Amino acid sequence: MTTLRSVTRELFERMRDETVEIDAEFVVAPSSLEEAAAVLAAASAAAIPVSFYGAGTRRDDGGTAPADVVVTSNRLNRIVDWKPDDLTVTVEAGVAIETLESEIVARRQTAVLPETAVGATIGGVIAAGISGYRRLRYGPTRDRVLQVRVATGYGKVVSGGSPVVKSSTGYGLPRLFTGSLGSLGMIGTVTLKLWSQPLTAATVEIGDAAAALQGIYRPLAVLETSEGSFVYLGGAESQIASQVRRVGGDPHPGLIWPEPITGPLRIEFRVSAPFVPAAIERAKHLGASRWIAEHGIGRVEAGLDDVDAEDFAAARTWAESTGGVLVVTADAGTGIDRWGTPPASIEIQRRIKAVFDPAGICNPGIMPGGM
Amino acid sequence: MRWGYDDGMDLAARLIELLGATRVHTHPIDRLIYAKDSGVSSGDPAIVVLPETTEEVAAIVRMAAGADMPIVARGAGTGLAGGAVPASGSVLVVLTRMNAIYDVDEIGRTAWVGPGVINLDLSDALVDQDLHFAPDPSSQQSSTIGGNVGTNAGGPHCLAEGSTIAHVLGVEIVTVDGDIMVLGGAAPDPPGYDLRGLIVGSEGTLGIVTRVLVRLTENPPDVVTMLISFDGIGDAARTVSDIIGSGLVPAALEMMDGPMIEAVENFVHAGLPVGAGAVLLAEVVGHPAGIAAEADLIREIAVANAATDIRTATDEDERALLWKGRKSAFGAVAQAAPDYYLNDTVVPRTRFVEVLDEICAIADRYDLRLLNVFHAGDGNFHPLISFDASEQGMSEKVVAASHEMVHAAIAAGGTLSGEHGIGIEKRDLMSRVFSVDDLDAQARVREAFDPEGLLNPGKILPEGSRCFDRPAT
Amino acid sequence: MAWVTDFAPTTSELDTCIDCGLCLPVCPTFRVTGDESASPRGRIAAMRAVDRGLIGVDDRFAEVMDLCLQCRACEVACPSLVQFGRMMEGARAEVTAQLPDWKAFATRTVFGRAIASRSAVVLLSWMVGVAQRAHVTGVLPGAVGKVTALRRVPLPVPTTAGHEWLPDGEPVGTVAFLAGCVMDQWYSDVHVAVIQVLRTAGYRVVAPPNQTCCGALAAHEGAAYDAAKMAARNVDAFAGYDLVVVDSAGCSAHMKGYGHWAAGGADLAERVVDANEFIAALIDEGSLPKVSEGKVPIAIQDPCHLRHAQRIVDEPRSILRAAGYAPVEIDPAGMCCGAAGAYQLSHPEMSDELGVRKAVQVEAAGLPRVASANPGCEMQLKTFLADGIDVVHPIEVYWDSVARHK
Structure with a gap:
């Protein structure tokens, strides 16, 4: 990076962040999305790889590209506009999800963000496309991102979507950026659709998760884990009581979520819902020490101590044969291919990457197919 | 890919060879019949084709693109914004014949369907499985799933369930190159960009949707539908605000004003309160114990806002009649x-x-x-x-x-x-809500799918949205 | 020149359609083809194009209009209350007037002239009757072969017009009765049943002698001037009767629209009542008995011109219930069976496709009997239904029950 022009270097220096310890030449913390766009424009011009940093909760996951410049969302940390009577909130990327949820709970509202992603930022969760367990009832995170303001790889501030609960106005940039892992630019501000929290909620330990899912009208979540199976219910008290009678088991008040799966080696089966039981078996066969399966969704997350490459390949082949995938969310330095077979649409995906990040500087290689 | 033809056949003849004469129209009458949808604009297609398979669509697209002709997809033509109005000299691809329902997965609650399946037919076909397709645009008795995908259609029940986008897990498309590919799928969070999410609402400008993987919703165990009358439209509007403000999101919360009530009642004879200033049609669904309380809350708020009458549908027929009134509103105004x-x-x-x-x-x-x-x-x-x-x-x-x-x-x-x-x-009007840079970003998306702009040109983005000239191909 | 007749769709009629498309799914030909040109909205667009002088009436226009079954299901679905049937009759009149080919000539001869002539109809019926007895109908070509599904025509051929029937006691009133063109000969049993039921209710039934065919077939087939003449003749023939009972749905529907066809037509239209609605009302008010002998399930199929054109839906069902049956729905949409009068001859492919679909619906009910209140539908159903399923008329069924319990 010795070839950096002085103006670029100056720009980076001016925004230098001293609070985050990452091994990169520059860690910059823009205080507006316009500043972030300027960083990306300069990086594009100089062809310097850039990555993005929220709270670092997924930093060790092996999914981050090495970069000379790391842009953090530290200073983009305001809840811009909460409209409780409209059930929407506009919030900057650097706000921690607990910060947002604890603010809006005052009006018994929730953004339905991941329940156990402790410390994660809104921007990080949306960039990673992570949903909470309650997606069974409220849909995935991407269904609630109404509007995004982003700094694109080519260095412009762009707004997409609409700040209202329903829109069919233009192309779906909020969905494109949700789950794009910082490969198209940086998410600055999002407007989210909120839900009211149920009047009461309960967690019921059950025997057969699959049967419970078919037997109950719209539970919040149905999880089968290495520690037991649980149904999560919300609603009026009488409603919960009658549903508990249907599934049996002892209700515990409130929503008691499983401990998140940690550890250096983590994998995720993402298969269509009917394949969940088979995916659990596959995870066990791979030697999973812990696992959490979302019935009705098709995500089975597992933590491993180590993995046999052949077994893993066989499991991946199986998952892909069902129309799903087996992805590695933390590779423990094993170097296992994170994504598996690239999607059929990879050529169009590359073109999308090329129009939003023409210089190829945003988290290069982080997406499937080495994009 | 471009096909060079040197056998002297024109495109229409070639399409007739592919599809047969009854599925290719070029007569001026047919071009006028297909000139518009339910909106006010009209266009003029050169050729209208009615394919039955994805492969036929792919062949049509390759031929049309080979002849540098614009390609416009159309479902039942019930759109109100002119999304299916054919560009001048275009090949109009009518997808109504691709109306099969395949692979209903009762456990996973999904189904693959053809783009020509009529929205309401899909839900009707799933009655025995106790499932339905949640988006219910007022045109649902006529409009196709493909059209719903194209416009990201909504409907009354999207209030609680979300628009079409939340109910489409995957799509099979034919790209402008004539390639066939599936975007998304029944498995959650497929790796890569959410191209499915871009296709929904893209009005046929990114590809032609030839199959749709829909998410199905279980039928609620109980429903309460209320018709609430008011003297003034302001009272009704305040009731709506107060209901949403209370944190309750009903399954549907619809409103009609006095003149609309009169026009609709004239057709539907549902006993709507002709003479009232406004009505609200409110519906709550779910567990009986839960919705009784929700219905009470709505009634309470309505009364506090000077509701003059609250009628609760007593059976499925009455509920259907009230909804028919609401859903025929556009048509009824012609009276x-x-x-x-x-x-x-x-x-x-x-x-x-x-x-x-x-x-x-x-x-x-x-x-x-x-x-x-x-x-x-x-x-x-x-x-x-x-x-x-x-x-x-x-x-x-x-x-x-x-x-x-x-x-x-x-x-x-x-x-x-x-x-x-x-x-x-x-x-x-797009520039009223989007900046030059915003529109440019959207134009980039389009460019990634369709560099030469052959798919449904002239829709969604105003002329000149892309900030610089397109690279030569 | 865009339009040439007095019957053409008018600009203001065409303007009532706002292209919402809610008619599409109820249109049988659209359902089969998925083609806008085979839909009510598409047909209106074509008419509008002529009305605005954008195109002329040519062969393709004729083809687009001719594919319509004129079932009028679209009118029921239309929130703008478009009078589609009326406009289609006008468009057909234009086709006949502007494209005077052999088909137009034949149409005019058969549906405009021959049908209005009792001797011609009797001659035809006699030929059919003889053919049936000689067992040669099976060799008739194409759609004409459907004649095999016709009831056996009685020989000598009966005629109703010019007759009068008295009830057993003092008449409670007098009703006029439409003999019709072929009903008389081909479905005389239905006439008999209706007349007997009316007598049972205490009515004197008069079939005025100078009446003629109602003109529905002529109107549907574009022989508009002939249809107008027939309407005018019937206006005279039925003058002075407070009620005119008509037992064929196509005829009652057409006569209720006489306002478009003849001076004084609107007045006669007001007095026309379909036999189903009249008899159902008599049962309802207690003037006719309800026979209760258990609930025998019976499938029910609705003739379009009863269900769509006249919105008569409950009446045949209540007649069946009064006869001791429990009607079982086979098609909530009430889609056309494809008979559609002369349509089965002019468009055998579409007609057969719809006939098969309807038969599948009837057979799905798994019942040995289906009730249909229209002779055309009866013939179509018999053609396509598996052996062992009877097609019966609700009023015949009712009369059977009443007669058995007398």
Whole structure:
């Protein structure tokens, strides 16, 4: 990076962040999305790889590209506009999800963000496309991102979507950026659709998760884990009581979520819902020490101590044969291919990457197919 | 890929060879029949084709693109924004014959369906499985799933369930190159960019959807449907605001004003309160114990806002009749005058009452007949101006008033379209809600799919949205 | 020149359609083809194009209009209350007037002239009757072969017009009765049943002698001037009768629209009542008995011109219930069976496709009997239904029950 022009270097220096310890030449913390766009424009011009940093909760996951410049969302940390009577909130990327949820709970509202992603930022969760367990009832995170303001790889501030609960106005940039892992630019501000929290909620330990899912009208979540199976219910008290009678088991008040799966080696089966039981078996066969399966969704997350490459390949082949995938969310330095077979649409995906990040500087290689 | 032809056959002859004469139209009458959808704009296709398979669509696209002809997809033609209006000299690909329902997965609650499946037919076909397709645009008895995908269609029940986008897990498309590929799927969070999410609402500008993987919703164990009457439209609007503000999101919360009630009742004979200033149609679904309390809360709020009557549907037939009234609203306005112009703006629900006042004031100022029907719970307005286009200067007046109404909504933090899409009708208003850079970013998406702009040209984005010239291919 | 007749769709009629498309799914030909040109909205667009002078009436226009079954299901679905049937009759009149080919000539001869002539109909019926007895109908070509599904025509051929029937006691009133063109000969059993039921209710039934065919077939086939003449003749023939009972749905529907066809037509239209609605009302008010002998399930199929054109839906069902049956729905949409009068001859492919679909629906009910209140539908159903399923008329069924319990 010795070839950096002085103006670029100056720009980076001016925004230098001293609070985050990452091994990169520059860690910059823009205080507006316009500043972030300027960083990306300069990086594009100089062809310097850039990555993005929220709270670092997924930093060790092996999914981050090495970069000379790391842009953090530290200073983009305001809840811009909460409209409780409209059930929407506009919030900057650097706000921690607990910060947002604890603010809006005052009006018994929730953004339905991941329940156990402790410390994660809104921007990080949306960039990673992570949903909470309650997606069974409220849909995935991407269904609630109404509007995004982003700094694109080519260095412009762009707004997409609409700040209202329903829109069919233009192309779906909020969905494109949700789950794009910082490969198209940086998410600055999002407007989210909120839900009211149920009047009461309960967690019921059950025997057969699959049967419970078919037997109950719209539970919040149905999880089968290495520690037991649980149904999560919300609603009026009488409603919960009658549903508990249907599934049996002892209700515990409130929503008691499983401990998140940690550890250096983590994998995720993402298969269509009917394949969940088979995916659990596959995870066990791979030697999973812990696992959490979302019935009705098709995500089975597992933590491993180590993995046999052949077994893993066989499991991946199986998952892909069902129309799903087996992805590695933390590779423990094993170097296992994170994504598996690239999607059929990879050529169009590359073109999308090329129009939003023409210089190829945003988290290069982080997406499937080495994009 | 471009095919060079040197056998002297023109495109129509080639298409007839592919599809047979009954599935290819070039006669001027057919071109006029297919010139428009339910909106006001019209175009002129050169050739109309009715394929039955994805492979046929791919072959059509390759042939048309090979001849540098624009390609426009069409379902039942019930769109209100001109999304399926064929560009001049285009090949219009009518997908109604691709109407099979395949692979219903009762456990996973999904189904693959052809784009030509009629929305309501899908739900009707799933009655025995106790499932339905949640998006229910008012056109649902006619409109196709493919069309719903194209416009990201909504409907009354999208208030709680979300628009079409939330109910489409995957799509099979034919790209402008004639390639066939599946985007998304039944497995959650497929790796890579959410191209499925881009296709939904893209009005056939990114590819032609030839199959759709839909998410199915279980039928609720219980439903309460209420028709609440008010003397004034303001009382009804405040009731809506108060309900949403209470944190309750009913399954549907619809509103009609007095003139609309009268037009609808004339057709549907549902015993709607002709003479009332406004009605709300409120529905709550779910567990009986839960919805009884929700229905009570709605009644309480309505009474506090001076509701004059609350009628609760006593059986499925009565419920169906009330909904039929709501869903025939657009068609019924023709009883008043031969033409109508309709907006589809959405505003934050907290601004609903004030924007409504403003819309009514605009209509008064222009001395226009206004009928209102709204997805009130979503803040989605459908102010409908009923007029006779043959009157001198009337059309201009209507457009001017209508644009003022749009601006009022945008000024209140709203947007152009909640569910009809942009098409031609709202295309030139896009710059009211998006900056030059915003539109450029959207044009980049389009460019990634269709570099030469052959797919449904002239829709969604205004001319010149892309900030620099396209690279030569 | 765009239009040339007095019957053409008018601009204001065409303007009532706002292209919403809610008619599409109820249109049988659209359902089969998925083609806008085979839909009510598409047909209106074509008419509009002629009306605005954008195109002329040519062969393709004729083809687009001719594919319509004129079932009028679209009118029921239309929130704008478009009078589609009326406009289609006008468009057909234009086709006949502007494209005077052999088909137009034949149409005019058969549906405009021959059908209005009792001797011609009797001659035809006699030929059919003889053919049936000689067992040669099976060799008739194409759609004409459907004649095999016709009831056996009685020989000598009966005629109703010019007769009068008295009830057993003092008449409670007098009703006029439409003999019709072929009903008399081909479905005389239905006539008998209706007349007997009316007598049972205490009515004197008069079939005025100078009446003629109602003209529905002529109107549907574009022989508009002939249809107008027939309407005018019937206006005279039925003058002075407070009620005119008509037992064929196509005829009652057409006569209720006489306002478009003849001076004084609107007045006669007001007095026309379909036999189903009249008899159902008599049962309802207690003037006719309800026979209760258990609930025998029976499938029910609705003739379009009863269900769509006249919105008569409950009446045949209540007649069946009064006869001791429990009607079982086979098609909530009430889609056309494809018979559609002369349509089965002019468009055998579409007609057969719809006939098969309807038969599948009837057979799905798994019942040995289906009730249909229209002779055309009966013939179509018999053609396509598996052996062992009877097609019966609700009023015949009712009369059977009443007669058995007398």
